[in-house]
Each structure stands twice: as structure tokens, then as C-alpha cells.
Amino acid sequence: MAGPIIDIRFNADEVIAVINSKRRKLRTAVEAKMKDVVQQTADLFLDGQTSKVGLYIDPKTVEYGVTGLGSSTVIGYVEANDKSGGYDIYPVNAKFLVFIAKSGDIVRTKHVFRPYLKTSKFLPEHLIMMKPWIEDQLEDAVIDAL
DSSP, X not given: OOSOSOOOOOOOHHHHHHHHHTHHHHHHHHHHHHHHHHHHHHHXXXXXXXXXXXXXXXXXXXXXXXXXXXXXXXXXXXXXXXXXXXXXXXXXXXXXXXXXXXXXOEEEESOEEEEOOOHHHHHHHHHHHHHHHHHHHHHXXXXXXX
């Protein structure tokens, strides 16, 4: 998914004038709130709050933080790096693993190699679900700073 998922814009001249007069205070407030928001967003994903998939993701594959770009831009990010490799599955209380393949055939085997879940596949969906909450949090930070 290219580009930002969340885009907040203020176009009214009065709002821009107020923001310009309180730029440092506003940036500090938004940056502080952004740190909380991205941490909570990552935690909710990994705790399985928005999707049970998060419970099966290696937390080391999810990075988040806040960075500044110039004097007027604050960027919060939550990124996922796919973990390479996989894990072996063996029967525990039976002689064989039994399951139905995509083709509909019944498969019996003593071993299956399962690749790790691809974190990058699930994170955008989580961010889209979190978008209204993230926008509310940042809007509140702006209002409080002004």
C-alpha cells in the first residue's frame, strides 16, 4: 500500500495563522501524542485486539516510532518486516497429521513445514481499522495545544 494511510489537512486561513503563531507548542504536543498513538497502535496489533493474527506475529518484526522531517513535519510510523523461514509441525497424539488441501483432497502426512505469517500482509488492515481513533487522538492533541 503506497502513500500515507492517514492524511489530516487544515485549509482555513485562520487556522493556519493560529498554527503558525504556535508552531513550536503545536509540534511538541503532536509529537508527544504521536509517540503514544504509534505505540498503542503497535501494541493493539500485537495483542490481537483488532485481529487474532497479531497474537501469532513475532513482535521483533514490528517497528514503530516518531521522526521529524524538517521543522514543521512529524511522522509517526508502524512498519512490519516479514520474518523469513518457518517452523515444522509434527503429530503429537496421532501417527499422522490429517487435513484437507486446497484441492479438496484429504492429506495424511507425518510432517509439515509452515512458513511464518507475513506481518506486512496484515498490518495495513489494522491501520485502516485504527484510522478513526488515530485521527481523533491527533485532533485532540492539536486542539489542546491551541
